[in-house]
Amino acid sequence: MLLGVRGAGVLLTPSWLLLGLVIVLPAAYVFWLSFEQSSFGQAPRFVGLANYVTILNDPYFWRALRNTVVVVLAVVMIEIVLGLGIAVLFAAGIPARPIWLAVMLAPYAVSEVAAVVMWRFLLDPETGPLTHLLAPLGLALDWAVVPSHGLALAGILSVWLHLPFTFVILYAARLALPGQIYEAARVDGASALQQFRLLTLPLLRPAILVAMLFRTITGFRLFSEVWLTTQGGPARSTEVAAIYLYLEGFRYDSFGVAAATGWMMVLAAFLVSLLYVRRLYKDMADAG
Amino acid sequence: MRADRLLGRAGKTVALAAIALWSLGPILMVVSASFRPDREIFDPGQHSFTFTLVNYAHLVSEWPQFFRGLSNSALVTAGAALLATFASALAGYAYSRLRRRWMAASAAAMVFIRLIPPIVLTLPLFPIINRLHLADTHLVLILLYATFFVSLGTVVMRTFFDQIPREMDEAAVVDGASAWQVIRLIVAPLAAQGMVAVAIFVVVFAWNEYLFAFIFTANNAKTAPLVLAEMTGAIDGVEWGVLFAATTLHLIPVLAFVILAQRKLVDGLTAGATKG
Amino acid sequence: MALQRRTMLAAGLALAATPARAEERLTIFAHRVHKTVATGAQGGDITAAWSKQTGLGVEWVTFEIAPLEERLYREASLPETAVDIGFVLNTQATERMARLFEPLDPFMAKDPIEDPADIFPGLMSGMKVGGKLYAVPFRHASSGLHYNEELLAERGFTAPPASVEEFITMAKACTYRRDGQPVVGFVMGGLGYADVIAFARAWDADYITADMKVVANQPPMVAAVSALRDMYAAGAMPRNLTAINGEDVNLWMQTGRGAMIIGGMGRNAIYNDPQKSRFAGKIKTVPFPVSSTIAGKYKVAPTKVEFWGMAIPRASRHKQEAWSLIRAMSSKQSTRMAALNGNGPVRSSTYDDAELRRMLPYAEAERQVLLVSRVAIPAFDNAAKAGDLLQEEVQAAVLGMKPVQQALDDLTERASKLVG
Numbered sequence: 002m003l004l005g006v007r008g009a010g011v012l013l014t015p016s017w018l019l020l021g022l023v024i025v026l027p028a029a030y031v032f033w034l035s036f037e038q039s040s041f042g043q044a045p046r047f048v049g050l051a052n053y054v055t056i057l058n059d060p061y062f063w064r065a066l067r068n069t070v071v072v073v074l075a076v077v078m079i080e081i082v083l084g085l086g087i088a089v090l091f092a093a094g095i096p097a098r099p100i101w102l103a104v105m106l107a108p109y110a111v112s113e114v115a116a117v118v119m120w121r122f123l124l125d126p127e128t129g130p131l132t133h134l135l136a137p138l139g140l141a142l143d144w145a146v147v148p149s150h151g152l153a154l155a156g157i158l159s160v161w162l163h164l165p166f167t168f169v170i171l172y173a174a175r176l177a178l179p180g181q182i183y184e185a186a187r188v189d190g191a192s193a194l195q196q197f198r199l200l201t202l203p204l205l206r207p208a209i210l211v212a213m214l215f216r217t218i219t220g221f222r223l224f225s226e227v228w229l230t231t232q233g234g235p236a237r238s239t240e241v242a243a244i245y246l247y248l249e250g251f252r253y254d255s256f257g258v259a260a261a262t263g264w265m266m267v268l269a270a271f272l273v274s275l276l277y278v279r280r281l282y283k284d285m286a287d288a289g
Numbered sequence: 290m291r292a293d294r295l296l297g298r299a300g301k302t303v304a305l306a307a308i309a310l311w312s313l314g315p316i317l318m319v320v321s322a323s324f325r326p327d328r329e330i331f332d333p334g335q336h337s338f339t340f341t342l343v344n345y346a347h348l349v350s351e352w353p354q355f356f357r358g359l360s361n362s363a364l365v366t367a368g369a370a371l372l373a374t375f376a377s378a379l380a381g382y383a384y385s386r387l388r389r390r391w392m393a394a395s396a397a398a399m400v401f402i403r404l405i406p407p408i409v410l411t412l413p414l415f416p417i418i419n420r421l422h423l424a425d426t427h428l429v430l431i432l433l434y435a436t437f438f439v440s441l442g443t444v445v446m447r448t449f450f451d452q453i454p455r456e457m458d459e460a461a462v463v464d465g466a467s468a469w470q471v472i473r474l475i476v477a478p479l480a481a482q483g484m485v486a487v488a489i490f491v492v493v494f495a496w497n498e499y500l501f502a503f504i505f506t507a508n509n510a511k512t513a514p515l516v517l518a519e520m521t522g523a524i525d526g527v528e529w530g531v532l533f534a535a536t537t538l539h540l541i542p543v544l545a546f547v548i549l550a551q552r553k554l555v556d557g558l559t560a561g562a563t564k565g
Numbered sequence: 566m567a568l569q570r571r572t573m574l575a576a577g578l579a580l581a582a583t584p585a586r587a588e589e590r591l592t593i594f595a596h597r598v599h600k601t602v603a604t605g606a607q608g609g610d611i612t613a614a615w616s617k618q619t620g621l622g623v624e625w626v627t628f629e630i631a632p633l634e635e636r637l638y639r640e641a642s643l644p645e646t647a648v649d650i651g652f653v654l655n656t657q658a659t660e661r662m663a664r665l666f667e668p669l670d671p672f673m674a675k676d677p678i679e680d681p682a683d684i685f686p687g688l689m690s691g692m693k694v695g696g697k698l699y700a701v702p703f704r705h706a707s708s709g710l711h712y713n714e715e716l717l718a719e720r721g722f723t724a725p726p727a728s729v730e731e732f733i734t735m736a737k738a739c740t741y742r743r744d745g746q747p748v749v750g751f752v753m754g755g756l757g758y759a760d761v762i763a764f765a766r767a768w769d770a771d772y773i774t775a776d777m778k779v780v781a782n783q784p785p786m787v788a789a790v791s792a793l794r795d796m797y798a799a800g801a802m803p804r805n806l807t808a809i810n811g812e813d814v815n816l817w818m819q820t821g822r823g824a825m826i827i828g829g830m831g832r833n834a835i836y837n838d839p840q841k842s843r844f845a846g847k848i849k850t851v852p853f854p855v856s857s858t859i860a861g862k863y864k865v866a867p868t869k870v871e872f873w874g875m876a877i878p879r880a881s882r883h884k885q886e887a888w889s890l891i892r893a894m895s896s897k898q899s900t901r902m903a904a905l906n907g908n909g910p911v912r913s914s915t916y917d918d919a920e921l922r923r924m925l926p927y928a929e930a931e932r933q934v935l936l937v938s939r940v941a942i943p944a945f946d947n948a949a950k951a952g953d954l955l956q957e958e959v960q961a962a963v964l965g966m967k968p969v970q971q972a973l974d975d976l977t978e979r980a981s982k983l984v985g
Contacts, residue, residue, distance in 0.1 A: 006387070006389070008387075012380060012383035013383050015375065016380035016399075019376060019432065019439050020439055023410070023436040027412075027414050028405055030413040031409055034413065086304075090301065090305075095305060099551070101305065101308070102551055103547075103551055104309055104312050104313055106548070107312050107316060109554075110497075110543045111316065111497070111544065112497030112514050113514070114497075114499055114539075115319075116315070117518075119318065127747055145805035145806075145807055146805070146964055169554075174559075222407065225499045229521065230808070232808070234807045234960060235960040235964050236807075236958070236960040236964070238961075246408060246409070251635055251639070253950055260409070263406065264409075270406075271404070419643045419645075420644065507636065522810050528816075
């Protein structure tokens with residue numbers, strides 16, 4: 002036996018030490034904190050479920066949650082559709098594929114802050130190239146004024162930044178499918194569309210599910226895209242869950258409430274993933 | 290039939306053009322605009338292109354803190370990548386080679402841990418970090434960034450190690466190699482690919498990360514994204530050129546890195562996603 | 566090879582853990598404007614002489630108003646902090662401040678600042694909690710009207726507005742395109758509570774009175790917010806004003822994108838800074854005009870005054886050095902230099918300085934305003950949250966998300982809970 006339990010223990014120590022100190026212990030502390038009333042210079046006081054009641058009664062919390070859910074669902078949907086489409090396109094054969102792969106990966110290398118700079122300029126009301134392009138069509142993204150536009154901007158940013166990730170998962174899965182089945186289908190006279198509906202889609206369902214779950218869970222943490230554009234305004238109308246948490250915890254020093262918000266976020270992400278994604282998975286199974 | 294194929298080809302061309310515009314458009318726009326004077330940037334009707342380095346000169350003279358930010362980012366990124374790869378490689382090897390029920394359980398736990406939103410952890414971490422005198426240091430960001438990739442990294446490394454048959458390790462032991470030698474001479478070189486993939490993830494993440502830098506650093510260890518965000522608030526709408534110059538300097542290194550290492554990145558992403 | 570890497574890692578980590586040169590300098594947490602007025606070009610750097618004498622550097626870390634309070638108080642609440650001087654606002658002079666910051670009377674007794682009686686008594690007492698001093702006043706900002714006389718002239722105006730009604734008309738008229746660049750008549754960033762209340766004082770409006778009554782939905786405030794809504798709808802204010810930070814509006818004036826702005830009168834120096842401003846020498850400062858409805862009672866608008874002081878966190882590790890720096894920054898010479906940099910000086914003697922009066926043409930006007938102005942909101946523990954509430958409801962009103970009266974009614978209801 003090359004690796005004994007003791008050896009394994011040594012090897013696992015660095016990783017688990019980091020995870021334990023940085024994530025596990027603080028997470029347990031946050032869980033405990035959500036049942037306390039805590040602020041600066043005050044000793045924490047046990048208040049049971051009071052913090053949870055507070056946020057459940059706060060219309061701002063519900064708005065933040067609703068904003069988050071809406072953006073996440075839209076973003077995930079768009080990314081799956083685009084990612085799938087592009088994956089199929091790539092698999093169908095394009096010239097100089099490595100170059101196009103690099104093109105698709107490029108946004109992944111860009112930071113959220115840099116992306117905000119880019120899109121804020123593109124959509125600047127006075128000097129933005131996109132604004133000028135859309136103006137004759139009567140379209141304008143009034144992101145600092147109209148809440149739905151502000152959230153749309155956050156959504157655009159999120160899709161732009163994360164599409165590479167979704168695409169790679171779907172593309173890799175598509176590549177893993179054996180070419181013979183498509184050959185056989187073609188011989189049988191199936192059109193491209195039929196091949197997609199009857200072969201690609203059903204076989205990629207697992208990968209689509211993985212991509213959906215991942216993006217839903219990470220999407221719930223949406224922060225910078227909103228913080229660096231509207232800051233949750235105007236009048237807190239574009240606030241998302243992570244911003245609500247930040248304000249409660251760091252600006253108003255209500256640590257207990259912020260902690261409770263954190264756990265509600267985890268719960269919400271979990272529920273949305275479970276219900277929505279599972280529903281969609283079943284729908285696809287039935288349709289396919 | 291001919292028309293069908295021609296349409297297909299035209300369709301593909303349009304699609305590819307759209308992809309290029311979407312993915313590269315904003316990046317190329319910022320990079321090219323960083324070499325144009327503000328006068329031209331502000332007037333979208335103007336189509337002339339006057340190449341100038343004035344924005345970069347401005348950046349150097351007016352915003353020295355940006356360059357400090359870049360060096361802070363470099364230090365933190367390198368440190369986090371080293372730490373994460375090192376820790377993940379060790380753990381990945383252990384999970385790959387030793388099969389026990391409690392090991393499987395702890396591996397599953399690692400995956401679950403990734404579900405916790407990082408912002409939630411900032412609440413308790415802030416006072417702890419201050420008490421340890423780690424506030425506003427490079428070390429704190431290195432530790433935080435590395436930790437957030439240890440789970441993914443371990444899964445990726447385990448996948449790579451799984452592709453190396455255990456018999457090879459055992460054959461080497463039979464031949465008289467010590468455990469360390471086996472790792473160094475047989476396993477490690479073969480697993481280097483996996484480590485590169487993990488390193489890429491961490492590098493991209495650490496170089497670009499905003500939230501933790503925003504909350505845990507104020508001055509000394511301020512990273513480039515934070516300085517960039519402050520500059521956006523300060524001069525967005527007024528001095529686009531300088532802002533674009535800073536943005537360009539920030540995104541070019543990692544963009545080049547990702548493009549060069551794209552094969553490994555794809556391998557790593559698929560390993561991490563499908564097996565995690 | 567693995568061993569080498571490990572030692573390298575350890576060395577790297579050790580290196581990374583030491584904050585760079587922490588012993589050689591003091592750290593100040595302040596608003597951007599404090600750094601600007603303390604280290605400006607016209608008057609010079611008021612910390613330079615002290616640095617040379619003590620061999621210690623000074624590191625300014627600046628934030629916007631709300632983040633500054635957030636960060637500073639968070640740092641001050643730790644057992645030990647790297648922050649040595651924090652700038653506190655008059656609204657924060659409560660029990661909380663007394664808990665987290667060092668009482669300064671013992672320092673004053675041993676090693677007083679220069680001529681304490683010279684500092685406006687109202688400002689000094691504003692920095693006391695329970696009769697004890699916790700911060701040394703550094704800056705007061707009484708709002709006035711700044712206007713770009715060149716832009717006004719281009720639109721046919723040779724004098725600043727005499728009433729706020731005339732101001733509104735002028736703001737709309739001064740919204741035009743100039744050489745392809747859009748100009749707005751009235752610049753305001755973010756609709757923060759301080760600016761909104763300063764503007765509303767043209768009607769002598771109040772949000773929370775000194776005796777802690779919430780009067781946001783009374784006619785004067787309604788008139789003020791309606792005027793803001795009116796100007797915004799007419800395009801006379803920046804469209805994306807909720808995305809503009811308070812301090813960034815300076816750039817709008819310096820680059821001629823705005824014709825008029827309300828703000829601390831000391832900013833005249835910033836707007837006329839020949840290094841940064843394209844209109845150096847063209848931006849004038851006068852008291853903000855009043856509404857004709859209260860013209861009998863007030864000659865100039867009783868705009869808001871807010872003032873800042875320098876405090877030492879109890880958790881600071883360099884209290885003696887911090888006090889020494891505070892003494893240096895509050896000396897008559899430093900106050901004068903900062904005034905030249907655009908600061909509102911806290912010393913009466915500064916206003917008597919002949920050269921200053923010559924160089925700062927608005928100085929006398931500022932003293933006039935100082936006589937009638939009052940704080941934006943009184944000091945109480947939830948002041949910051951009250952300010953945020955006002956910002957939120959006024960944003961909703963100005964952007965047309967809610968009718969003005971309803972927004973102010975909602976605000977009154979919500980703020981009453983905070984105050985009660």
